[in-house]
Amino acid sequence: MVDVRKEAQKLKTTLHAIQAVLIGAERRQVEEEAVKLWLGKLKATSYDTDDLIDEWNTFILKFRVSNKVCFCIPSPSFCFTKIVLHRDFGIKIKDLNKRLQVIAVEKDMFSFNLNTSKEKPPYHLVVGMGGIGKTTLAQLAYNEQEVKAFFEKRIWVCVSDPVDEVRVAKAILEALTGVARLPLWLNSRHCTKWESLKHSLKCRTTGSKVLITARKENVANIMGSTSMFPLGQLYEEQCWSLFSRVAFFGRTTDDCKGLGDIGRKIANKCKGLPLAVKVLGGHLQFKKSKEHWQCAGQ
Structure with a gap:
């Protein structure tokens, strides 16, 4: 065997x-x-x-x-x-x-030359609870024109649950050999796996950057992050602003009558999480009756 x-x-x-x-x-x-x-x-x-x-x-x-x-x-x-x-x-x-x-x-x-540079690529960590907008922020950075112009190659790797270290290493390997062209964004809930994943990032050149999204701040210590960006929850008015833009998109003033107060209550129940606000707003975008809105707010 x-x-x-x-x-x-x-x-x-x-x-x-x-x-x-x-x-x-x-x-x-x-x-x-x-x-x-x-x-x-x-x-x-x-x-x-x-x-x-x-x-x-x-x-x-x-x-x-x-x-x-x-x-x-x-x-x-x-x-x-x-x-x-x-x-x-x-x-x-x-x-x-x-x-x-x-x-x-x-x-x-x-007789390939080994990448023996001792310079560590700066690890930048975006941390926050699920639904707070970590992935959205990472995507904005990835799609920024200055980022595209500066980096010769970008890699995007999602570390799924459960963590499959071989698959992650292979995804990075494929990107570097030209099989895929993705940003280097790493996302995982399992902090204990980060130490072994660091070995997959050794294939780099001077000036490389690694952006990581995670839910726990101790990933910064494990990876040796040079900077950390904690994302907080939205304020009440920010929640309402986002919710109203989504839920009332394309509607007339008459369509929105009587829904404002209900909408504010619904937005407040999202606990400052942008993803929850957008999902509920999108769900109610085509619901015109107060009954539907009141039901969603319960």
């Missing part, structure tokens, strides 16, 4: 080692066909890794669902299937590791 955990760790370690030379490889592929072919093999293996992760996540989901319904006697057929799939997954990840090992050996033959 293949040790899946051991093979997965080996896969992650090899990916990190290859990431250390990606910048140099990307520059050389323009003039060297062999380097271009090497990067192509790396991308193909990266795609297969993604497929394998999806397959494993699907299996885990089915396993959890089965555990909930099989509360009495577990099905022997499912137990056998679980063993077979676990073995098959182990074989596949072992095969991926063999392919990556070959790629790693070829990497050494090219």
Whole structure:
């Protein structure tokens, strides 16, 4: 039986080692066909890794669902299937590791320059509770014309729940090898995972910036953030201003009669969260009767 955990760790370690030379490889592929072919093999293996992760996540989901319904006697057929799939997954990840090992050996033959700069890219942290507008602010910064003009490449990575460190590292790797062109925005609820994610950010050049959005301020200490921007809740008047712009958009003065006081009460119940204000405002935008508005405010 293949040790899946051991093979997965080996896969992650090899990916990190290859990431250390990606910048140099990307520059050389323009003039060297062999380097271009090497990067192509790396991308193909990266795609297969993604497929394998999806397959494993699907299996885990089915396993959890089965555990909930099989509360009495577990099905022997499912137990056998679980063993077979676990073995098959182990074989596949072992095969991926063999392919990556070959790629790693070829990497050494090219004598790529390591990115040994000791300068740490400044980590900027936007912190606040869910729905406060962290993602919106990050998107505004990402789409700013001056940002687009200054940075040669931008990467956007969303760290989902649960955290999949291999997938995150692979997403960054793909962006740097030209598979994707995304901003480097990182978002996660699991602060304990940030330390390991820092290794995926070592592939950088001088002047790189990393913008992180998180719900907890201790991410700043873990990542060594050079600046932190805490987002607070909207004031009462700000809530009402945003709500009225959304809910009353395109309406005539007559349409809005009698809805102002109800709307203020609804806006106040959003507790200063922009996302809640916009969702409720959008929901009521096409509701004309007071009854609908009063129902939403309850």
